[in-house]
Amino acid sequence: MIVAEQKSLDEIKAMLKDAKKVLAVGCGTCVTVCFAGGRNEVGVLSSSLRMAREVDGDSLTVDEVTVQRQCETEYIDGLADDVESYDAVLSLGCGVGVQSLAERFPAMRIFPALNTKFMGYPSEHGVWEERCxxxxxxxxxxxxxxxxxxxxxxxxxxxxxxxxxxxxxxxxxxxxxxxxxxxxxxxxxxxxxxxxxxxxxxxxxxxxxxxxxxxxxxxxxxxxxxxx
Amino acid sequence: MSPETFKPEVVAFCCRHCAYAAADLAGGARVSYPPAIKIVELPCTGRASVLEILHALEDGADGVVVAGCLPGTCHYLMGNTHARQRVDHVTELLKKIGLEDQRARMINISAAMGAQFAEKATEFVNTVRELGPSPIARGACRGGPLGGPGKAPAMDGREGR
Known part of the structure; x- marks a missing residue:
């Protein structure tokens, strides 16, 4: 699988500093299995971002959706009706997912929430190792x-x-x-x-x-x- | 807001095999604990996820306590151990978010420890009272049209905010 890990909250906050309404898009494939960008991680990151903005005395709307595979157009087409109502899209997919969203929605600013690390496998709970x-x-x-x-x-x-x-x-x-x-x-x-x-x-x-x-x-x- | 006028809201995720029974025992024995504590019964604290703890805080709780069995006595073997790992993860997240990490805590208690439940609950509520109200607005917008969890319902009985 493709193994990724989340960027720091500060880095993501800085990327989104000008946005008021963000769509966080997770991916149900590799990054779900490596606990970096599945539905649960989308929820935790979105909640953290909303609260962090509140702590800063402002507000941020973060809506959440997780598609089955962010790297194929068929799976992200369903976002087309809503995506324009957002200031930015925060992708919790791998680099391929981010670029698929950017190609499908060229007018939209797409921000990466993850750093894609390598192709690997879980050698034990909570440990992933590069294999290819x-x-x-x-x-x-x-x-x-x-x-x-x-x-x-x-x-x-x-x-x-x-x-x-x-x-x-x-x-x-x-x-x-x-x-x-x-x-x-x-x-x-x-x-x-x-x-x-x-x-x-x-x-x-x-x-x-x-x-x-x-x-x-x-x-x-x-x-x-x-x-x- | 002074600690005297602030009435905190604290969500307690309680394992039904220990802390929930301990709270019941405290009630039966007329040992009082602060009304700020709102108990959510779980089959095991291993059921408490990072997301649920964050959502409780996002929805207006001033503190969250996860109360599980004593170490080594989980009915499902490792649920309370996993819960502690998750609470530790939440406290790290809270620091990054800009909130006080003392707003989330894990405690371990047995079903026979009614008085101790009241004592630990009171101690946590006092800690939260000293921290003051959470800066997160009650019922902050979350969820949306695309399958998110939906707008959070506001917590009832909230006073002094």
Whole structure:
């Protein structure tokens, strides 16, 4: 899932300082699961903003809505009738959700309430860890299902660096050395020999280094003249 | 407004297995506690969410107390522990909002502690009285046409504001 966390209340307050009526829009998908921008978080943030403005001696109307998926036009079309009555929209979606709203409602000021952090999973209650950077060329079949792109601090492809100490990364004592994990996993699977093959330098052009990315599926595109 | 003329409103989210029964015991024993306390009975304090505590404050409560079972005695094992985590989270939020963090408190009490319930309730109401009225206007606008929780009903019996 996409993992995000809320910006500070002060930062959000500052963004909305000129607004009197705001629509807070949550998203029912990734950011609901990571407790950053679901219906409950929309409620808590909206309530906090209303009270903070009252404490400052002013008032702020914050209406609340959570759509199933903020990153698809079909799900945000339903806001079209009401959105113009607001001074601003506060999105509790990921960066994709914010931009979807901005594209759908170009005349409206859309403010991000979250910082989108990474693609990851909950390793325990209240803890999320990065697992994928979307590098565009997956090699998990070579590394025992453990990603050296997202989990090795130096993104190494041929074993650990000298900073790996007792299975821990030198960058952060709470981070396991990805290559130690890969070694152990492939050892358990009897596939250590696989690691003796030297991986050539990675072609990063499939990642962000290649610029803005886009996927086109001709088999899914609508024929000319047919509307979506 | 002076503490003498201010009549606070305090919402108490009480677990039915302990604090609610303790409040009942206090009443039966004629041990009085301040009428400022408005009890909301819950099946467990684990049911009290951050949002409900905030909404109580937003709707005009001057303080919120969450009263759960003694540590280790929750009928649902961890409900009171979760409640304390949430109240701690609310107190942090209140500081960021600009309100006094003393306006929210968690207490632990057993069903047999009627007198102690009255004592702790009185102590919290006195704390709130000293803080003074909440700066949040009663029934502040919340909710809207798009599925929000709707405009909050004003609390009854509010005096001295």
């Amino acid at each position: 950077q979307g590098c565009g060329n997956c090699i998990l079949h070579l590394t025992g299902g453990i990603c050296p792109v997202s989990r090795c601090s130096k993104q190494l492809f041929n074993g650990p660096c000298g900073g790996s100490q007792a299975g821990i990364c030198e960058v952060d004592p709470d981070t396991s050395c990805a290559w130690q994990l890969i070694w152990e996993r492939l050892g358990e699977q009897g596939l250590i020999e696989q690691l003796m093959e030297v991986e050539p330098p990675k072609d990063w052009s499939t990642s962000r280094d290649g610029g803005h990315r886009r996927i086109v599926r001709d088999d899914l595109r609508l024929p000319d003249g047919e509307e979506g």
